[in-house]
Amino acid sequence: MNVLTFFDTAPDEVDAPSVDDVQALAEDVWMALVGEDEVLVPRMVPPRTPFDATGVWSSSVTVSGGWAGVVTVELDEGVAQQLSARMLALPDDEPVTDGDIADAVGELVNMVGGNVKSLMPGPSVLSLPAVAAGRAAFASDVTEVCRLDLAWRGGPVRICIHVPS
Amino acid sequence: MRAMIIDDSRAMRSILRRIVTGLDFETTEAEHGQAALDQMNAGVVPDVCLVDWNMPVMDGYTFITQVRANPEWRDVTLMMVTTESEQRQIVRALAAGAHEYVIKPFTADAIEEKLELLGLLGADREVPA
Numbered sequence: 001m002n003v004l005t006f007f008d009t010a011p012d013e014v015d016a017p018s019v020d021d022v023q024a025l026a027e028d029v030w031m032a033l034v035g036e037d038e039v040l041v042p043r044m045v046p047p048r049t050p051f052d053a054t055g056v057w058s059s060s061v062t063v064s065g066g067w068a069g070v071v072t073v074e075l076d077e078g079v080a081q082q083l084s085a086r087m088l089a090l091p092d093d094e095p096v097t098d099g100d101i102a103d104a105v106g107e108l109v110n111m112v113g114g115n116v117k118s119l120m121p122g123p124s125v126l127s128l129p130a131v132a133a134g135r136a137a138f139a140s141d142v143t144e145v146c147r148l149d150l151a152w153r154g155g156p157v158r159i160c161i162h163v164p165s
Numbered sequence: 166m167r168a169m170i171i172d173d174s175r176a177m178r179s180i181l182r183r184i185v186t187g188l189d190f191e192t193t194e195a196e197h198g199q200a201a202l203d204q205m206n207a208g209v210v211p212d213v214c215l216v217d218w219n220m221p222v223m224d225g226y227t228f229i230t231q232v233r234a235n236p237e238w239r240d241v242t243l244m245m246v247t248t249e250s251e252q253r254q255i256v257r258a259l260a261a262g263a264h265e266y267v268i269k270p271f272t273a274d275a276i277e278e279k280l281e282l283l284g285l286l287g288a289d290r291e292v293p294a
Binding site: 028029031032033084087088089100103104106107110111113114115117118122123124126128 | 173174175176177179180183219220221247248249250251253269270271272
């Protein structure tokens, strides 16, 4: 399990993009990466429900500066494999390696995080992405301020935004 | 025409490669700015570089300043392709010598449009009806 904590200082006030904004940018990113023929579908998931995938890939980027936050993207393992194969244009008979997934999921969270950053006050800096197989855990000094549950090809995808408490 | 795709993500390089090869470009790739400079110093000088901003080892902004500091590479067109969308970053990149700026996510049409604006698409290229 990966513990994520990134902040040196807390901002004066908590600010976060809306779920609608994050959904719109997630759809744009997804369309750019996989094409227009298969869209992300919103899922209704009760608050505080753990991410319901059997195998998970987790990724995050940190935004520091005018706005501070962590943007995470969690993907069902099957979604991560299929997304990576699609992004890398791998032939059907070519296996998707963990390196392929780490690369593709890293680019996904980079694009989502970069677009979240653009919605918030700047100037700010985007970190390089961190990607891991498994669930990410958060330190107790951060608060989830936005969560979006989606599905692609039936597998779950979760995008969250955390800010310093 | 030759394009060099500079991005630390293989997946993004793959996406861009498919777009520009579809526009009749030959491509080379580099995973960060320093690797791109190494190729150029070795004689692999493209007509256009598609450059990410956030990369390990050497970021895209530093790469642009290094390319612009070498008069032998003054004809190389530089296009940023990045998630960095703050106005001050765009201004910085353009002031440092980038010719165009594309914000991720992008469409293939957006890349084609920018390359066309830069005069990098062959005049004899077939235009779809």
